[in-house]
Amino acid sequence: MRAAVFDGPGEIGIEEVPTPEVESPRAAVVRVTHTAVCGSDLWFYRGESDRETGSRVGHEPMGVVEAVGEDVTSVEPGDRVLAPFVISCGRCEFCRKGLHTSCVNGDSWLGAQAEYVSTSEADGTLVRVPDRYADDEATLQALLPLTDVMGTGHHAAVSAGVGQGDTAVVVGDGAVGLCAVLAARRLGAERIIAMGHHEDRLALAEEFGATQTVTERGEAAVERARELTYGGGNHVLECVGAASAMDTAIEVCRPGGTVGYVGVPYGVDESGLDVFTMFSDNITLSGGVAPVRAYAEELMADVLGGRLDPSPIFTKTVDLDGVPEGYRAMDERDAIKVMVRP
């Protein structure tokens, strides 16, 4: 089969690789019909994080089950499924408490920007799309973000403690930030302040439910957000993952408030967190890599019920040969998020 491969910074190739097979009783192979390029992929694409040359890429699979191992009970060949960005068993302590990213049997996808993927843990990982929606293209495109960015934005909102009537401040206007706006609205936030630097994305944030936007940069952005929140927000959703965004999130947080963070914190180890401000103001830092599997059912229910549609984040679609172009478009911010249809 054909799959996307990392050939070094700025270089994605499409190569012939072995087609996966069911190799154990709990495994399954899925033919990928939809997947995506993730903002977190840009870290290695830009050479800002290490990744082995020749390694396969992509971690947001949706498709049709091709084959299952003898112990798999939740899906069968022909079922439409989606899967979170990590493999989880569904049985261990952490899966049971909704922290599938800490699954003791967990694993990464070998690469979902490919014609097929395999999971060693089908029952714990795959989420079945009900048959009546299984071939509805609009529904599938609205469900695809549940593999990563919608669940991640939701985790930011949950971690920041957003509830009914709250004011939420969302730092970042990328796909995760936009999904965080949807998530905050879904959890009942009364005011949602979206902070970012791109007019088109902030316009989408407003469509998604942002009541105000902050387009300033640096200290001016912090001042504006603090003004809009009369001194800082109690619930701040950090959806970028860079050190500067983490600083912004802490600075716009009200004393006693919570920063929910979900972006891989690149650069924070070098520049450090502003722990003194957090300490003085009793700011809680909560979140981490999002256990999106835990949120799949409740978010899917809202998508299928017509109450949630993150699909407008996909502003470009490519086929497998177009994956390199997809990375380029996201890197140059020509696209918010790129859908891949292998």
Added chain:
Amino acid sequence: MRAAVFDGPGEIGIEEVPTPEVESPRAAVVRVTHTAVCGSDLWFYRGESDRETGSRVGHEPMGVVEAVGEDVTSVEPGDRVLAPFVISCGRCEFCRKGLHTSCVNGDSWLGAQAEYVSTSEADGTLVRVPDRYADDEATLQALLPLTDVMGTGHHAAVSAGVGQGDTAVVVGDGAVGLCAVLAARRLGAERIIAMGHHEDRLALAEEFGATQTVTERGEAAVERARELTYGGGNHVLECVGAASAMDTAIEVCRPGGTVGYVGVPYGVDESGLDVFTMFSDNITLSGGVAPVRAYAEELMADVLGGRLDPSPIFTKTVDLDGVPEGYRAMDERDAIKVMVRP
């Protein structure tokens, strides 16, 4: 009157200074009968944090009200009172939500290791000891830690989310760590694992309710604590404030768990927090400078009811002339905490 003054690293002097007077309608002057030397004072005493030479020291006052301004309603001259380590108004948003350390009218004490102190906000700051206990020396010594370390240990336990039946891991065997053990037990913890390096203090931790102690250092300590908790504790109370202790706390925290931290995080800005571990394991960091005023009433009720007695942390008592010796004893770990009776 006479008061303790910082004369430079390692040098505490006793000087004649102006006796405070009531200078505004909400103010009060208190004759100090009991106060203490705090572990946080050791940072400037050791030259590890900056402090102006000639500045007055001490922030844990208990005493008898000497005079009050015309608008003060909660206390009158002759009342026995204690006060938290910061002045707060009791009226602003933050005081009302129990975050008195962020009080918009807040202030620091000019120096409580003195014959008298004054507060600009008597009603919001002073906590009256009921008359029937006002001259009971054992009760007063059990109440004195409510000015700082007992409220701080409690804040660590609350921030770490300790509740009934939980396992709590307490990092640090100083006065705050020992009070955190009491607080965790009070909140219903079933197992309390105290980590420290001093046998006498850990023996006291066991008297206070610790079910196990960890005396190893470095990686061995982390391994032992993880073994005792079958992979890390869900509730870790960081009660030291140094970067290395924060690292330990994060390392012994179970995925999805919470570190409650209350020590001034010295050194963390240089060495950095292990944000990647926190991110990967979804560890929440909560806490900060403890709003001990918020906890005074509930903790006092337990002290007066005979259910809480942190006074064994005072292993040495000095008068005002003995304050320099009190700092020396704490610096050299000859005393856990020093009581001062001016």
